[in-house]
Amino acid sequence: MNLDKMIEVGQLFEQYKDLLTEKQREIVSLYYEEDYSLGEISENLNVSRQGVYDTLKRSEKTMKEYEQKLHLVSKLQKQEETINLIKDRIVDIRCTLSERKECMDLIPELEKIEEICRGIIE
Amino acid sequence: MNLDKMIEVGQLFEQYKDLLTEKQREIVSLYYEEDYSLGEISENLNVSRQGVYDTLKRSEKTMKEYEQKLHLVSKLQKQEETINLIKDRIVDIRCTLSERKECMDLIPELEKIEEICRGIIE
Numbered sequence: 001m002n003l004d005k006m007i008e009v010g011q012l013f014e015q016y017k018d019l020l021t022e023k024q025r026e027i028v029s030l031y032y033e034e035d036y037s038l039g040e041i042s043e044n045l046n047v048s049r050q051g052v053y054d055t056l057k058r059s060e061k062t063m064k065e066y067e068q069k070l071h072l073v074s075k076l077q078k079q080e081e082t083i084n085l086i087k088d089r090i091v092d093i094r095c096t097l098s099e100r101k102e103c104m105d106l107i108p109e110l111e112k113i114e115e116i117c118r119g120i121i122e
Numbered sequence: 123m124n125l126d127k128m129i130e131v132g133q134l135f136e137q138y139k140d141l142l143t144e145k146q147r148e149i150v151s152l153y154y155e156e157d158y159s160l161g162e163i164s165e166n167l168n169v170s171r172q173g174v175y176d177t178l179k180r181s182e183k184t185m186k187e188y189e190q191k192l193h194l195v196s197k198l199q200k201q202e203e204t205i206n207l208i209k210d211r212i213v214d215i216r217c218t219l220s221e222r223k224e225c226m227d228l229i230p231e232l233e234k235i236e237e238i239c240r241g242i243i244e
Contacts, residue, residue, distance in 0.1 A: 018191040069140040071241070072192075078238045086231050093224045102215045103225070109208050113235055116200045119193070 006032060012063035014118065015072040024059040031056055076117050083110050128154060134185035136240065137194040146181040153178055198239050205232050 009032050017025050027045070030036040031052075042049040067073055087110055093103050131154050139147050149167070152158040153174075164171040189195055209232055212225050 015192075019188075066141075070137075070192075070194075072194075075238050075241075079235050082231065082234050082238065086228055089224070089228060089231070102211070106208055106211060109204065109211070112204050113201050116197050116204065117239075119197075 009060060009063075011073045011076075012060070012067060015070075015076070016063040016066045019066060020059055020062065024055055024062075027052055027055045028059045076114075079117060080114055083114055086110060131182060131185075133195045133198075134182070134189060137192075137198070138185045138188045141188060142181055142184065146177055146184075149174055149177045150181045198236075201239060202236055205236055208232060 009028070013028055013032060017028070020028065027041060027047075030041050030044075031038070036044070038049050038052050041047070041052045045052070047055075087107055090103050090106055090110075093100075131150070135150055135154060139150070142150065149163060149169075152163050152166075153160070158166070160171050160174050163169070163174045167174070169177075209229055212228055212232075215222075215225050
């Protein structure tokens with residue numbers, strides 16, 4: 001499978017999986033996360049190969065339509081860029097040793113912001 | 123109108139307005155953002171008062187269903203809390219004057235993260 005495509009669908013799935021039906025979620029997860037082939041999914045779920053293919057295509061279309069409206073994938077990317085920039089600047093601040101710790105302690109806090117967006121912190 | 127209700131719908135609308143139909147978006151905006159009454163909206167848009175009411179109720183229901191799945195309102199609130207906490211800690215860092223500027227310069231960068239989530243920075 002094309003790696004770019006895999007990453008793209010993976011990012012969409014991370015943001016929008018809860019807007020898919022249970023069946024769509026299962027098939028997208030098996031194909032893109034677990035790396036099952038169309039044939040293997042077809043056999044395991046007792047759905048035709050064409051049915052698996054159609055479900056994948058429909059799920060991708062649905063998630064892309066949501067992304068066009070909500071931009072959650074691109075917002076997360078921009079937040080991550082900004083967070084990484086701030087982290088770099090924190091590391092560069094030349095404080096004395098004791099204040100340095102106070103600065104460095106901000107980094108895990110910054111990482112929390114990203115985790116909230118990813119749904120890791122609920 | 124109940125203030126809590128107004129804030130709640132306002133927050134939902136900020137996140138999910140692009141998932142409503144154009145008609146729903148217009149009516150929710152007039153009622154909750156522009157503070158028009160049901161009667162005024164009914165007259166201006168040439169829709170029955172009951173029609174305006176039903177559209178408002180349906181829009182709220184739709185947005186609440188999206189929030190149950192995507193949690194964008196609650197994620198934004200948690201991000202804001204975390205960002206405010208980091209800002210407070212930056213202000214508290216006792217650096218010498220020249221490094222203090224480097225610390226304080228991080229604050230507008232942090233505010234960018236919030237603006238990205240709100241869609242102010244595209």
